[in-house]
Amino acid sequence: MDTFSWSHTELDFYTFDPQGDVLLKLFRRYEKEELNEPDSETSSITAEEEDPDTFPGSDNVSTQETPTMDIDPLNDAATASDAGQSVAFLNQPVHMRVSSRHLMLASPVFAAMLDRYKFKEGATLHAEGRVEIELPDDDPDAFAILLNVVHGHTRMVPRKVSVNTLTQIAVLVNKYHMLEVLEVFSDLWIRRLSKKGLPDSYDIYRQEVMSWLFISWVFEKPKIFKPMTRLMIQRAPHSLLEHDLEFDPPIPDTLLDVIKERRMEAIDSLLSVIDTLINKYITEEYQCAPVDSTSDPIELAYSFACDSMFLGSLIKASARIGIWPLPEKPFGGIAFDTLAGQIREMDLKSKCDGNLKGYYIKHACHGVRAHIVESVKALERGICGLDLKDFKKFGPG
Template sequence: MSQSDPEEMTDTNGDIEMEEEKTEPENAEPGEATEPKITRFDDNGDLRLIVSNKMRPRSSNIFLVSSKAMSMACDPWNSMLNGQFKESQPSSSGEREVELPDDHPNALAIPLHIAHLRFDLIPEQPTFSTLLNIAVLSDKYDATHILRPWATSWVNALSHTVEEPGYEEWLWVAWEFGQAKIFEDIATRLVRTINIGPDGKCQTPEGKILDPASSRQYLPPEIIESIMAIREKTVVDLLDIFYSKLESFVKNHSSGMTVCFGPKNENKVRQVECDAMVFGSLSLSLLEVGLSSQRMDPVAVTMSVDQLLEKLREVQAYETVIHETGGCKNLTTNESLLEYLEDVENSIPSPVLDLHHRHLQRQAKKLGLDKGVVSSCT
């Protein structure tokens, strides 16, 4: 996947202010190639990393690093620099260079600072965009373990944004950093709040499409699919409360029977009138809230579960007693309809699958969360 739009490399909100030998001129024309920015992680470094800037495609960052320090940080870097990959070979000029066109420079700088023991340059509170891109790179390079002293404090510092609109990619951060509760809370909330957007895709209330196939988003495997599946099942269960009731009237009357069985020895006409009253009032009430009086294909219901619940709570059957000696003994009252809705609402299953639980447990172990103790190295 491609990286999210990178941020400027400043120390605002804890982002790293890089040591630059050359900077982009203020009068550079859009699209004009500029001198690369050079950051020295090791003054005696033997490797140059060429890191692209997605905001300025014609500019790049050069990181001068120690290949040994990188190799010791994580296995993928060791394989990349010391194995049979082309990245481990010197260029024609004799210098070793590795191009990392997809890595966010601000985020990549953080594990590099850690690998080079430059702990004083690790931010206490990166922005969420930087934290997301750190999580992307730690997954890509299997480097979660080297973030152990900082990851949980970063998460805690930004946890106030978990419930805010537009931060759905907390799913990826929680997935990478073993934050099971955050992962569960966001996924469960999305089951209730997402609607169906263009082409049947998952859409937030603010209109943001959550597309697992997008190259511009970071979403854990199978979670959006699970959220969509549970949302659809919940829609079916909610609508079934009303449609099964209406269909019972149709079925009984087609067999010459009534749903209502009023007081003993009552004229059957009263029971037919009672059925007509309940059937008609339920049907009209569904139409009044913008739903069909006939069973709908759940795919056609694009509103969220919460929006559907709000509409269905307004649906009412006409309850005026028409029997001479008492009420109908099997009438689904409005009170019972609300109870059925509450039962479905309270039984919505979690969209978090076993594969998610297992991964979150593995990541939590890497960061020491399984022991409840996180070491500090700041």
Template sequence: MVVLTHDVDPQGDLVVVLKEPNSANLTLDVSIRPSGTVLGKEGYQNDKDVLNLPKAKSILPAVEGSDKEPVEVHFKVSSQHMKLASPFFEQMLNGPWRESTFSKAPSTPPSRAGPGSLEPCAEIFDDAYERLPPRSAACTSSSPLPTREVNVHGWSPEALLLVLKVIHGMNDEFPLVTSVEFLAEVATIVDYYQCQRAVQLAGEVRHQTMYRFPLAYGKRCILWLFIAWAFGWRDDFSKLASFVIEHGEGRRLIKSNELPVTVILGTLDNKRQECITKILTRLDELADELGDDRAGCDHRCSSMLLGSLLRERKNLSLLDPDLQSPYTGYSVHEYAKKFSAFRVIDWGYRGWGEGVYYSTWVYHHYIDAAAPEGD
């Protein structure tokens, strides 16, 4: 067993024991469409956007790359700071004990899964990206001093150390610029332990120094979406959410692994599907209205509009297939582009009097009604 110790608070009365460091898979894989690819068809590629620079300095230099010995990282902290910063830790540390909180015999500590454990003490992620009860959660004494231990699992030790330092008032320890992926790891811990208020100032500084609205849909956009959610950047989260609804092409094209963004993405993708359903439904309704002379200025006008609608839907493959939810491979943005591509034609006829002329620009008035309003 390799044990590394960091004294966040040298006078602290709580030791946070990180087991299996870096085992949580917080990577994000997003399949995007290369430029020029036909919508709705195969041909996606993994987003290669580089989001892991600059690299965070490892606090495990002596054991990186070694799988021969298990590693634990011990962080000595103040239980009062942790309880004030995190409702999670407050509930955990104020919860009932099976036995005495402090052991007087450090040479014979209780089993981590046996007597002396606290339930719930820590949680982990499973393969389904859900929070589960702990595999082991012990609060013991590792010295004659009244020091508790709390086990946590899987986190990046660098990200966890940074969060603990900020909770203890060391905001200057937070680099002004980090990689987006590292900031997402920090955001995951902040969200998991519900300590947004304690890190609010540090988060706002990173917002000013790092955040720029993404220029395209992909991995960067979704990571910033989650970071904005975790740090409570409401305006930015709202704008990013609208962008994902407009440009996303389906939840199946995103593999979030253990990054806790599944529920958010599912909600936004449901909105995307609702928008596309409204568009297709309105187009079908418009065809019925034109066929029944309930739209258009007169019979000739509605006939021209109906013919134009049927031809455009046939020529533009995006609108021709009998699409079904969840519309994987189609975005609201692309539908809007197809609407703008519908051609406007002028036509007219001559009767006994002056000629009468019409333009199918009227048709665009009906098409605009098909586009759902933003939420």
């Protein structure tokens, strides 16, 4: 029998278990101008909303009353610079009544938290029969979906979610180690979302790429993880150190460090193709020898002029695309695939291009241009994504 109740004058109060002994206290963050706008994402994942007229001890307080927005000067009145103007944010309380038994069965993290001998939350629960837990960093809409699954309200669980919502759910699954309990639904969501196609551009879809990388890591989807990591290695135009996304999924540094290193190795291999050629043509050894004899001063002078023309065009073409002098790691602003295309399109010249005294040079620049193109293609083919199995020891378990 329910022997206690929580007062809930908040706009959002959800009951997942009417006899629940845990009150989770979260916040939904709004920009001021968003307060009067309907939240379509939230409406699709609504939990079982509490009826205040039947909830024990509710004193018939209606949730339809205009809510009070509590402003915490440290957390709630956050501002963000937007075109030189400040945008204020407000936090709306969202409370959820849940069962400790369900939480502990679904999550080893909650099992430890609510153990009477380990943490104060558990001690309070066992001493008083109830406990309130503040989770200010957790997304309430994603948590509502997760709690509906945990408490067996499967009809309340959406069959479709957006990539953003799935990312927020993945954050919670990873944080509270709840992969197994959600796996049936996550497989359904991922299958439906991936049918629409995965992002194929890092510049345009950077937020989606990072989200899909995190989703595939948390939910153990190697067929998504590998192409996403390959895309980042091949097309990321920076060192991945920037954190300027609207939402940065908590991707492990260990994983990002490997992606960064593979990206730098790939770019370094491209640069080595050019650097090796430049060093080869700088030496005293003649690369141009279109005739049998090299003892004739005129022929030697011609070979020197031909080598010099090619070397000059190679250096100028390299400087034009920003790789001479050779850039240093982490190669900020350089994407592997962009650089590969630029190198293939270099405008290179040699004195021997065309006919020379009865000899015909079949390949421009003594075949060096073809060598560059083939070397670049080989490097492109050699870029592979990462294997998920090498990183799952850092996962949710």
